[in-house]
């Protein structure tokens with residue numbers, strides 16, 4: 001596995017393109033097109049606009065400080081990490097940024113299935129267990145965000161699959177994950 005180059009102040013937050021939060025295919029068409037795909041082409045990336053839109057779909061802000069998904073008691077416990085061929089980063093919905101945690105290719109740590117190691121993007125769906133300690137609510141939150149990623153991908157012509165098969169210890173290490181966070185799923189995205 002790659003060696004993690006830890007980010008200090010030198011790793012600035014990347015401001016993502018403004019998410020496109022209107023328009024798109026009709027909802028019923030998108031739901032009809034939702035599916036899991038594993039035949040992801042390693043040679044094709046996804047655009048920063050798609051990444052921004054997808055992260056907003058999963059966990060963006062909508063109105064009055066609320067989100068695209070419901071959370072029990074509005075605890076807003078979801079935490080999203082993005083693992084690409086070049087870095088691992090954390091999504092900040094408030095500022096629409098990705099802050100690098102480390103540089104390097106850690107896709108291997110995201111999964112036991114080969115396609116995960118070569119796909120352009122793996123989104124780690126995690127929760128802050130201090131904000132929400134109840135496992136069933138944590139699972140609801142990660143599941144709702146996952147479904148929104150599925151729907152965005154169906155709309156945008158991207159391939160995706162949510163995965164529970166990952167090595168928790170390896171992935172926690174790659175993400176430098178604090179003890180209060182817990183990984184629920186990883187969702188692979190590509191073309």
Ligand SMILES: Cc1cc2nc3c(=O)[nH]c(=O)nc-3n(C[C@H](O)[C@H](O)[C@H](O)COP(=O)(O)O)c2cc1C
Nearest residue numbers: 034035036037038113143161162163164165166185
């Ligand atoms: C909680 C959960 C965990 C899953 N884990 C994996 C996984 O580790 N690897 C995988 O290839 N697919 C995984 N899947 C995808 C399912 O296999 C897929 O959703 C199912 O076969 C139905 O296909 P569809 O999503 O195209 O409707 C998972 C799905 C869910 C909901």
